[in-house]
Amino acid sequence: MAAKSKHVVDFENIKSTMSDPYKKPVQVIDETGKIVNQELFDRFSDDELVTLMEKMVWERALHEQTMNFSRQGRLGFYAPTLGEEASEMGIAHAMKKQDYLFPAYRDLPQLIQHGATVKEGFLWSKGHYQCYDYVRRGVRAWIPQIIIGAQYVQCAGAALGIKKNDEKDTVAYVFTGDGGTSQGDFYEGINFASSFQAPAVFFVQNNGWAISVPRKTQTAAETLAQKGVASGVPGVQVDGMDILATYLVAKDARDFAAAGNGPALVETLTYRFGAHSSAGDDPSRYRTKEEEKPWFDRDPLIRLRKVLTDKKLWDQDKEDKLVAQYKDQFKQDMKDAEAAPKQKVSDFLKHTFEVPTPDVAAQIKEFEAKESK
Amino acid sequence: MAAKSKHVVDFENIKSTMSDPYKKPVQVIDETGKIVNQELFDRFSDDELVTLMEKMVWERALHEQTMNFSRQGRLGFYAPTLGEEASEMGIAHAMKKQDYLFPAYRDLPQLIQHGATVKEGFLWSKGHYQCYDYVRRGVRAWIPQIIIGAQYVQCAGAALGIKKNDEKDTVAYVFTGDGGTSQGDFYEGINFASSFQAPAVFFVQNNGWAISVPRKTQTAAETLAQKGVASGVPGVQVDGMDILATYLVAKDARDFAAAGNGPALVETLTYRFGAHSSAGDDPSRYRTKEEEKPWFDRDPLIRLRKVLTDKKLWDQDKEDKLVAQYKDQFKQDMKDAEAAPKQKVSDFLKHTFEVPTPDVAAQIKEFEAKESK
Amino acid sequence: MAKLTYIKAITDGLDQVLQDDPKTLIFGEDVGKNGGVFRTTVGLQDKYGTDRVFDTPLAESGILGLSIGLALTGWRPIPEIQFMGFTMEAVDSIGGQMSRNRFRMSGDVSMPITIRTPFGGGTHTAELHGDSLENLFVGIPGLRVVTPANPYDAKGMVISAVENNDPVLFMENLKLYRSMKDEVPDGHYTVPLDKAKVAREGSDITIVAYSAEVNEALKVADKLEKENISVEVIDLRSLSPIDTETIFNSIDKTHKVVVAQEAQKMAGVGAQVASAIAEDDIMSLDAPIGRVSAPDSVFPFAMAENDWLPNADDIEAKVREILNY
């Protein structure tokens, strides 16, 4: 103690306590399906509970079907979402049609909930230009961003645009993962939005891994929710395997931002049950079954299914039928995607500049000649 | 209250309280010269007090003389340091010879304290390659960085290098300003150093302005000290007009990092009394005399001078003599700088690659021919 | 009509677009109250308010990311990057994002963003404040890179850039800011973004240049005229795309060409011009293509700049060499 009192600043204490306010993830139902916060649970009508369950079942069916398509070689790059249904659908459920969405590559389900079609999702994965038709249709969503962090700075711009347009009850939504929080753009995006007190809601889906790099390598911060502090943005953790908690927190964050209070940040604690992507990632190379097991037990569908079954709002038969129905639809969507017209290089070239430059115009001619052969 | 209880997460409360732990700048002597923390004051010997005063007087003399040289057209780009003497010298006083220093463009005084010569400082401003001779002499300091943020990521690398080299009692020191904290690299640098728990000490000299942009535009965070929270790095504010407080805090931060606890972050609250740089900035364009006045009253020299004078350790005559002596020396340093050899393009070209490529070799010949005319 | 400096002409152009289109926004570091560190945006915040002309936090990637989000929500952003050296902090926003969006959306989504940034040597400023970094950007499909060489073009081109629906990198020459004055029309006019200009007609040899180097070339033309050598000077104006037609027309007349740039030789624009000629118009040439540029070192310390930068003497020497080939 004597030695300690020599310090003017107790950096050790600051370090060991700074995360405390951010380490209490909101939860409504626990992994056994027990309701741990009745007051919050009671806010949901039976219909809404069923809707949320259906959305998760839909996302899982989409996941399973895309993995199937992947094995058949009918998709390109695809990021599996197994295990993250509560996080993705809970947040998506809080979005309003007028909100701008900035998804990353793992956020196709939210994008589709916001107005893109499943077919467009498939076209995105396959690499076909019609994947972005939703933008042209007026859906307020941007592209599934590949460059980690870029979506955050762009979201700040959209949020400022909303504010300048004086659009009421409208926010910009953006996603990244635990790994994505290490990017400078992640920080710049939050800080810009906060400096302008613009209506942005920043989501971090912490699924424990950035490909093979564990969450703890990304940062010594104990939570990702506390990353908002650097920019004066309030952050909070939520149990991302609990769709009820996730939805309520996302909605609060949205309300807060929409009311003109500036941005909010939400970290969902979730887990990537499977591989990072369809491109040959093998989690057994870098993580253990012992680590995975408790997370599998936290499966978001299990716990809500239990609650709904207890309330006689759900049964296996209903779920099986839904899944079959969804999958049939996805198969049709894939057929539609596969029927998309062949892409022409001459078309691409026409869309490099608003008016083709002479060089590009010459190249268009060249390719049109080739293409008509 | 009823409305409020509907919220699951009280974002408003999180937002309004998150900065509280960081808003208590450490102070030893206040602006009237009153000792406000006797315990801390008593840690300084008379000699040390005098040394600290001398360093500030030296920095101020350097400032005055460089402004003189600037008016005479004898310097190039130069960033005035008037008002920031306590911050810069307090921190510099805590550095050890074996520490690596990553200065920015306003940190020539610390760089010189660490082993660069005044002449090298002048050559840097004028734009002469001999300015970096200190690196070649083995002084552990890098270049006054122009690209804001770059020094932070590089500092993280040096800190990791120190750790891997297993060098004891050695840290990497780095500076930026309030504006610099908005850069992605600022965040990435802190986060990398923290992820590796490497011995870096991050200083933010918050002088209220980034050229014409006020501190409040940079970020909605109430303090810059709290920016460490995003990376699990403890941060603290200190009265940057109080050299005793600044030194003690800097030393604690250094000790903390040197002991293997990972990085620390220090925000010094200071003020840029004059223009941003010698290149035509005019503060009257963007700030008021009303804002400046209270800061001028906090002049770091005034308060320490008062304390030392009261203790009979200092008098005006001594100070005047010192200033004259320093300035004479600076004039000599300038003469030496002006006597530096003419720089040859052929020399530069030789230092593009370790071994000149054929193209470069041809260009060397070309320039040697021109130069020998 | 008034005689305006290059920088005043840009200010005038910005004033015009702010007035014409309520969706235009100017933002960046110090562009607001201070009117920019060079005073290019001076007076505009007073005139159009802090909603239209405003300062941002200090982060270039943030500034250009902001531009993209603003463009998506219907605005026409005119961000400033304080010096071209700092564009290196934001390359993804330019090359990975804004320039790709029209392509991604099959032509239906525009990114009408004009990034203004000062560049170019000769002002003895700090490191990375003078470099000519156009090569980082001229290879990016979907991005226009332009730079005016005189006040008239400066105003007309900045108006065209803002009105254009492609993203434009608008490079402003630091040394020309205050060293050049010209008659500049009042009000609205445009100068095309993709047309090189015959800055001076001639018949014996063509000099292709851009930005400050155009003025060096014009000096050479003046000087050689006294020896009855007739030099044609072409000002590229657009560095990407390059208007090869104007160049080829000139070479078909002169059969000799020197390509001059301030940037290092390894940096692309001159090479791009030379290669276009070598591919499509080589048979018109009766001498090798002459190149004038800075040598391939890092942009030098301020005290050595004058020796390093290519000037009229260097161009003259190369012109004589090619003429006497």
Place this chain on the structure above:
Amino acid sequence: MAKLTYIKAITDGLDQVLQDDPKTLIFGEDVGKNGGVFRTTVGLQDKYGTDRVFDTPLAESGILGLSIGLALTGWRPIPEIQFMGFTMEAVDSIGGQMSRNRFRMSGDVSMPITIRTPFGGGTHTAELHGDSLENLFVGIPGLRVVTPANPYDAKGMVISAVENNDPVLFMENLKLYRSMKDEVPDGHYTVPLDKAKVAREGSDITIVAYSAEVNEALKVADKLEKENISVEVIDLRSLSPIDTETIFNSIDKTHKVVVAQEAQKMAGVGAQVASAIAEDDIMSLDAPIGRVSAPDSVFPFAMAENDWLPNADDIEAKVREILNY
């Protein structure tokens, strides 16, 4: 000697330098336990420990800034940028910092950093995973940019790159990683970083290419041989600096040249080669310089890649055009 794939050859080279020099460090995203997303660094962490081979947080500017600080404190960093598209996040670290340090310190401070990064099309991957972004870097003084076209060169060049005291951007061709196998010597050997290679001798026409395009050129040479057309193929290997001597020697023999690259035409390397020829060896030519490249659009959506990428047929057509000029 063993038959190794291009990627295995690189792994082998990295193993060698880690063994030879205890100051070498490999780091980046996923390079540790996972051995890289392509398995280029597989097994190296097990063999050399987590102090020498380790994962970093996900931030490219951080990774390359880290490299600079490590180099300053005596280490020899070999950072990986997972895909070349992500180098856009770290352009300042490359162009504004590491490449300038030797210059700044009058030659006395080296930055022996080798940045490895995969690039190149044809693998139908996600956006910004296949682009050829070499043009962003070939104009940076003080930086070497190299890329091997076969397993033998891959190992020898990666060893040379690490041993070299200049910063090196080492571009690895994605499509070649597993599609190409070659005899590769065991143990230590080097391939020069700045010498182009005559990949095949010929006398009628020269094709200058690099990376995967070299193999396309070799196919053309094989095919035309049957028609008694003798094609010389030059593999640049170094994109900056460019070994013009080897190119000029070839052209002095063949008098005809086609320059092929996978990148868009507006992207610099081919233009740099063509301009060097047009400046210094134009009089050896008896036809225009042929250029083969991708067209000037954004790198396309995966399903359209095959139509967009220039292949042997495109090169063949251009060779015939130039031959018949």
